[in-house]
Amino acid sequence: MMSDSKCILKVDHLSVAYDDTVVLKDVSFQIEKGTMTAIVGPNGAGKSTLIKAVLGLVPLVEGTIDLTLDTKTVSAYGGAKSNSIYNHIAYVPQTSTVDWDYPITVFEVVLMGTYRRLGWFRRPGKRERDEATKALQTVGMLDYAERSISQLSGGQQQRVFLARALVEDQEVYLLDEPFKGIDKTTESVLVKIMKEMQSAGKTLLIVHHNLQTLEVYFDQVLCVNRRLVGMGPVRDIVGSHILDETYSY
């Protein structure tokens, strides 16, 4: 499945703290381009924090993050005020992070994925609208384009968020529990889209809870419990002591 063995994301000795509480300590790992990685661990293990740290949403106490793209390498350092790595990563948050009663249509939400490219003041034009239409088609939500987001089910909300990320057309995608609270059918639709993204050379890191589906969906697993307990190809991790160790407090 891997298109090549080039390392796209390198996290080195990363530590994150909220006030005085250390949430992640000394986490180091490398992600190869075109892979689909599960981030697993018990509640409160720092999985979402890890994603937010990579995105620059929470400050790093120490450590380095390097994102190697075709043309350049972008880095973030512990202690630095901000980083620009997030400019090259698409993020699919948990659906609970926004107000779904907001007066906006499905199409308008997906169109928001083009805002980064547009910069200040410019409005989305035909090109952006076409891209949004294509993304909605990919996730099977084109029929819902003009619907209010308040009328969507949990699975449909997730698909809309995925479409918004697709429009961004980035190299790396970070997804925070995309399968939470959705039915089996929608889950398989989402996995199919993610596999297609992977085939197109995209790299995906996904916070995941269901250990039963690890082998079916992912190439490798990152086990986190306030530190990196272990990481490796999915067949090496599943059934090994690493998973037990990850989930023992």
Next chain:
Amino acid sequence: MELLQQYTFQIVALGTVMLGLVCGVIGTFAVLRQESLLGDGVAHSTLPGVVAGFLLTGVKDTTVLLLGAICTACLSEWIMHKTSQKGVRFDAALATILAAFFGFGTVLLTRVQSMENAGQAGLNTFIFGQAVTMMQSDIWVMAICGTCIVGGVIILWKELSLTVFDPIEAQLMGIPVSKVRFFYRAALVVTIVIGIRTVGVILISSLLIGPAMIGRQWTHSLRTLVIIAAISGSAVAFTGTFVSALWGNLPTGPIIIIVMTGMILLSLVLANGKRLVRRCVG
């Protein structure tokens, strides 16, 4: 219909219509940010500023009083913002600060009223508002502030709508979320300050919330919502001004709010009726 020709009425009506429009636009974002009562807190906090402006200068000049209002409004808004960042619940911070500032303003007002100064009378009109005292210069201030606010909302539309809907995504998109929020908060404070002379510190929050409530019954699109809120805010303000002028001594601010409440109720009934009919037909 003679009323419509009167210069005084035209000035007052123009002022209230502009205020209704600006309140409708900026109030929509306050409602969507689930900060409907923020306007109420900020408005009540202008009272000590108005009275302090008078106490410090000894003159009842509108510019001085409104500058005083801006100072205390910004101070209270800043305190609410900071305390809610430090883990105090927003509604608790708001209730405490609203009461504290308004209480302080009332004490100052009582102090002024006991002074032997002929210019003091009229400061309490800021509590319930007195639109009839509006002058041409006030209209200019409203027009300039209103144009800046509505113009700012149009220019920053994309940034503002994403920041209110999904602040994390906005941040990741490279939008300076804190600057966009600053614009919204500054616009809210300015709207309130230019409006307190007309509808008073107690009632202005209704003019901010009401138009968005009316609009929300009819649309699922932010753009249409803001347009409906702006139109209904202006329409309600005009109707209120007209009714209060028609019946002589009725206070403009409270009448506008009563008309607003009627419009909200009517909107709720009609929109629910429409949904019911659609469900029965469909």
